[in-house]
Amino acid sequence: MVFVLIFLWTIAAVLLVNNPKNESTRWVAFSAFAAGGGGLSRAMTETAIPYLHTHELITPTIEDVLFKLHIIGSFMNHNGLPYCFLMFAISYSGFFNKQLKNKLAFMLMIPIVFMLFNTSFYPDIENNFRILFMWCVPYLLVGMVLLTVSYSKESIQLIKRNRFYVILFTFPPIIFQIFVNYTFKAFFNFEEVWRLMPLVITLLFMTFIILVSKHGLLGVRLRFDNTRRESAMRAVTSGASALNHTIKNEIGKIDILSDRIRYEAERENPKPIVKDIDTILDSTSHMLSMVDRIQKHSQEIILIPDYHKVCEVIESGVEMSLPYLEKKNIDVVRYVRTHEKVYCDSVHLQEVLRNLIKNASEAMEHNGQLRISAYDTRKAIVIEIQDNGLGIEQEDITRIFHPYYTTKNRSKNFGLGLAYCMNVMQKHNGKITVQSKKGSGTTFILQIPITTEQNV
Template identity: 55%
Template sequence: MVFVLIALWTIAAILLIINPKNEPTRWAAFTAFTGGGGGLSRAVTETILPYLEQYQISTPSLEAFLLKMHMFGSFMNHNGLPYCFLMFAVSYSGLFRRKKKMILAGVLPIPIIGMLFLTSFTPPIQHNFQALFFWCVPYLIVGLILLTYSFMKEKNPKRKRSRLFSNIVAFPPILFQIVANYTLKAFFDVQEVWRFMPFVITILLVTFLLLGIKYGVLGVRIKFEKDRLDGTMRAISYGTSILNHTIKNEVGKIRIVADQIRNLAASSHQEKIASDAAVVLDSTKHMLDMVTRIQNRTQDIMLKEGIHEVTDILSRALSMTKVFLEKRSVQVHTDVDNKAIYLLCDPVHLQETFHNIIVNAAEAMEPGGMLFISVCETRKHLTIVFKDNGKGISQDELTYLFDPFYSTKHRKQNFGLGLTYCYNVIQQHDGSIDIQSELNVGTSVVIQIPHKRIRSHSLPLTEVRDIGSNQGYVG
């Protein structure tokens, strides 16, 4: 049972270290931690105490302490796991508002308090399994139902897959817990089925690691990718700062010399040399512009925040691209909520983000393509979706789209920094940006900004700029 203890507490540690700010992830970690209590209890009575007795190194105080650990671990496993798992399912399902979750977090532990009086804490601990069955099993079953429902109602393909994998990880150990730790012990006095637990935990650990690394379970892989991208951005920003400084110094020298050559050639009427010197000056100017552009795209985003209307920012982004969209005969259709949505944000960076996404969508479509833009407010997020009917992106390329200098356009004038910049801006707004695509069908860019950034405003809706909701804006 030492393996069960190590495996479950390892999973708990991974979840807490990688994604500690995510509420469902924290409850999943607490579930694994309380589940590991059973391993701790058995490890004490079946491994640690016999070892100490064998080598005669046990003392009364040490033995008393270990027996307390045995009772604590067993009580935590039988009573704490159902509560933590149900709270995980409640938070993960997205069906409950924050206030209701806080109420449930305070009410659901009440049976645990009752079990303190129904449990014999004279070593070894003796549980009232029939009492445990009548509240623990409902907790676990309701949790499984919530996980199943949240999977079935999920419409986003990527999140639906993540929920499926989370269910695959959760169901086997919880079902085993229902059967082995509660049902068989409560009504059939079968005590030894739990010895199969190491096999169940082995499957759980392997499944968790494989799915977590390859696809993502409870945000684990998402955090890995985010850390990798954040580290890459820091390295790129540092490297380009050094490169920018060096190039500016050296190109500055070249410009001074080239300007002197041009002036001398012009005074001596050597037009060919003067013309060549002018070419050098133009080239150095272009080089400095390119370096500045790269530097601006990779440096840390510093927000200048204020309260701004989202559709107004989107309208300005559409205006910036109007000529380009008209040239490609792209039609833009918008669908926004019938109320003004004010956001605590940096309007300049957000507008540039929208602009980049719109241009990318237009470039991915044939002339006459359609771009659909929707803006809606949910209980948790402000969601902005840009959906085109272009050529789409392969699944292999989707993995690298936010990486600096990666581009699917393969053009000399493209630096592959547009989506990296967009990622950086949305991240600074505490949000997320996700790209879903299918070849020859189209691409959707989904931006989600947390509800905490939405603000109320006194302006009536009539004073907000109309961006042509459902009118078919032709860009």
């Protein structure tokens, strides 16, 4: 039982430290912590207290404290685990919005409050397993159903694989809990089966180590990388992925312009038609440039850097994004406060800007405002793209740069745009960060190092 306790609480600590802002990860940590309460309870009554009595090291006060820990651990295990597991499934499944999840978090605690008044705590804890069975087992079963459905409905193979690993890791101990902690105790008065739990935990531990070392699981990877994102970026170093994403964006823009050309042609107004045709030609030229940047038979994105004025790179990115901006009548405000040249691949950097501008336009309502700022610091040139759109959920901020992760319609979005931006910035030895609050807009910050030859 000490091994069970140490393992579960270690998992809880690792998950919370590794990814403290991820909601589903927090619920897994709470589940592990609650499950560890069972180990704590048994460790107190079967190990700690007898040991101290044998060596005459115990006092009435110490014994009372340890016995109370046993009671707390038992109640936490039987009542807290089903609640935490169901909340994890609700969060991880992605079927519920934030407001509904908050309401469920409070509503689903009602049985626990009820059990506080229907559990005997003196002289020793006596759990009412018939009542526990009536709500704990449904909680656990509903959680398993949610995880299974979210796995079956997932269309992106990378995420689908991760969901399968989560099922593989969580279902065995949950099924064990359903039978041993509730069914057997409620209807057969058979309590000794719980002693098989160390075997289950051992198998679970081996599975956990294999999964996190090979694939990563629930935000944890046992490697010496600085972040899981760095290892995940391998999935988007493929030139084909970058080119596919560019083509998707350009086709979307050509589609918008084609509709406008048809409209203007019907009105016999030649000036807008000429302008839109020029933009279409720019799009085709940009696609050809992207093809040139990808080596034949190579999986790496290739940079062809040179010195470019920051204002010209920004202006090109905005001009090539005008169809998206004009469609929603979005006002672009520029604050370029640097005359430095940036050593970069202008094609890829423009593509980064276009991705960010396109995302911003999709996040904003009509007549929104996009602010693009540029300035230089002692070590870097900084470009900020700030919108006044819907903002990003805090739980999504840690994942938006991951390959194939998207909060948009997956039938039309690959989840590669921001991952591509991250990859390009890393190849420039720079970085991209994001600041956002739900309902208050989003700011993406690009930083590109200033070279010693910058002013040449």
